[in-house]
Amino acid sequence: MQASEFPRAAAAAMSTASSLGLTVDDAIVLHDSNKLTLRLLPCDVLARVAPVAHQVAQFEIELAQRLAESESPVAALEPRVEPRVYERDGFVVTLWTYYEPATPREVSPADYANALERLHAGMRKLDVPSPHFTDRVEQAQQLVASRDHTPALADADRELLGNTLRSLRRVIGDRGGAEQLLHGEPHPGNVLTTKNGPLFIDLETCCRGPVEFDLAHAPEEVSEHYRGVNQDLLRECRILVLAMVTTWRWDRGDQFPNGRRLGTEWLSQIRAALDSNGLDTHG
Numbered sequence: 001m002q003a004s005e006f007p008r009a010a011a012a013a014m015s016t017a018s019s020l021g022l023t024v025d026d027a028i029v030l031h032d033s034n035k036l037t038l039r040l041l042p043c044d045v046l047a048r049v050a051p052v053a054h055q056v057a058q059f060e061i062e063l064a065q066r067l068a069e070s071e072s073p074v075a076a077l078e079p080r081v082e083p084r085v086y087e088r089d090g091f092v093v094t095l096w097t098y099y100e101p102a103t104p105r106e107v108s109p110a111d112y113a114n115a116l117e118r119l120h121a122g123m124r125k126l127d128v129p130s131p132h133f134t135d136r137v138e139q140a141q142q143l144v145a146s147r148d149h150t151p152a153l154a155d156a157d158r159e160l161l162g163n164t165l166r167s168l169r170r171v172i173g174d175r176g177g178a179e180q181l182l183h184g185e186p187h188p189g190n191v192l193t194t195k196n197g198p199l200f201i202d203l204e205t206c207c208r209g210p211v212e213f214d215l216a217h218a219p220e221e222v223s224e225h226y227r228g229v230n231q232d233l234l235r236e237c238r239i240l241v242l243a244m245v246t247t248w249r250w251d252r253g254d255q256f257p258n259g260r261r262l263g264t265e266w267l268s269q270i271r272a273a274l275d276s277n278g279l280d281t282h283g
Contacts, residue, residue, distance in 0.1 A: 002255070005051070009036045012091040013047035020081045020095075031189075033256070035202075039098055045078050046096040057085040057092045060204045063128065067203075072122030073115045075099065075192060075201045096201075099194040107191055107198045112218060113225035115198040116186055120211055123181040130181060133209030137169045137240065140247040150250045152260070157267050161247055164270060167279075168240040175233055177210045187217040216241040239273045242266055 010027040013036075017024045022043040031037040035050040050057065061083055067074045077083040078095040086093040107115075143149050144162045153161075183190070184205030192199045207213075212230055215223045216237035223229050248254055249263030256262070273279075 003032075006032075006036065008089060009049040009091055010038060012088040013038050013049050013093050014040060016086045016088050016093045017043060017045060017047065017081075017095065020086075022080065043080075044098050045080075046075075046098040048094045048096065049091050052087060052090055052092055056204045057094050059128075059206075060202075061085060061094060063126075063203045063206060066126055066128075067119070067122050070122040070125060072119050073197060073199050074119070074203065075199045099192050099199065102193040102195050105193050107188070107193055109219065109221035110225045111198055112191065112222045115191070115200070116183075116214065116218065116222070117226060119183060119186070119200055120180065120214070123183075123206075126181055128181065128206075131207045133182070133184075133207045133213050134169055134173065136184070136205075136207060137165055137244065140244045141165050141169075143247050143251055149252060150247070151252055153250045157250075160267065160270065161243055164239065164243040164274065165247070168236055168243070172210070172213075172233065172236050172240065175210075175230075177212075177230065177233060179208050179210055182207055182209050182211065182214045184214070185217055186214050188219065210237070212237045213241070235277055236279075239270065239277070239279070242270055242273065246270060 006029065010029075014024045014027050017040050022040070022045060024040045024043055026041045027047070028039045028041065029036065030039055030046075035048045038047045038049065039045075040047050048057075061077065064074055064077060065083060068076055076097040078097055081095055086095075141162065144153070144158055144165065150158070183200055183203065184207045185202065186200055190200060190202045192201060210230075210233060211226075212234040215226060215229060215234055223234055246263050246266040249256060249259040249266070
C-alpha cells in the first residue's frame with residue numbers, strides 16, 4: 001500500500017473497530033505489503049486493511065472460518081465482532097485475533113513442516129472454488145511480456161524469466177501428480193509463532209496445485225521433515241516460484257523494500273539453479 005494512504009487506512013480500521021464497540025485509541029503498523037496490517041490498542045485486535053479494488057477478503061474470511069472448524073493451524077478471526085468484511089472510506093477492513101509473538105520467534109523446520117502438513121490435511125477436506133497455481137504463473141508471464149509494466153527489465157533477463165516461467169509451468173503440469181487446495185504462499189512471513197504453535201495467515205493466495213508448490217515457498221530444511229515429497233518436482237517448483245517472485249520485483253508498481261536489488265540478485269540465482277539442475281528452458 002502507498003505510504004500516503006496509511007493515515008486514511010488506519011483511520012478506517014480504527015473507526016470500524018470503534019463502531020463495533022471495541023476501544024481504540026491507537027494503531028501500530030505491523031506490516032505493509034498489498035495490505036496494511038495494524039495492531040489496534042487497547043482492544044488488542046489485528047486489523048488488515050486494503051483498498052476496495054485490490055482484495056479478496058470475503059474468500060479469505062470464509063476459508064479461515066472453515067479451516068478453524070477442522071482445527072487447522074490458521075490465525076483466528078476476532079471473536080468479539082461479526083466475522084465479515086467491513087467497508088469504509090474506500091477500504092475493506094477485516095478484524096483478527098492478535099497473537100503475542102512466542103520466543104523464539106523462529107519456527108523450527110520440524111514444527112514448520114508439521115504445521116504445513118496439518119494445514120494441507122485440513123484443506124484437502126474443503127471443496128471451494130479457487131484458482132490454479134498456473135493462473136498465478138500466467139499473471140507473472142503477462143508481466144514479463146509487458147514492457148509497460150516491467151520497463152526496467154533488460155532484454156536478456158526478460159527472456160530468461162519468460163522462458164523459465166513457460167517451460168517449468170509445462171514441465172510441472174505434465175507430471176500429472178496429485179493436486180489439492182494450497183496456501184499459495186506459506187513463506188516465513190506468513191507464519192506466526194504463538195504459544196499454541198505456528199499459525200498461518202494471509203489465505204488470500206490460496207490456489208490448487210501439488211503440495212510441492214507450497215513447500216517451494218518454505219525454507220529448504222522444512223521439506224526434509226515433510227512426508228512423501230517428490231524431490232524432482234520440488235526442485236522445479238522452487239525455481240518456478242523464484243522466477244515468479246523475481247518477476248513481481250520488476251513490476252513498476254512494486255513496493256517491496258529493496259525490491260529491485262532483490263530482483264537483480266534473484267535473476268542470478270535463477271541462472272545458477274537452472275545450470276546446476278541441468279534444466280534447458282529454451283525448448
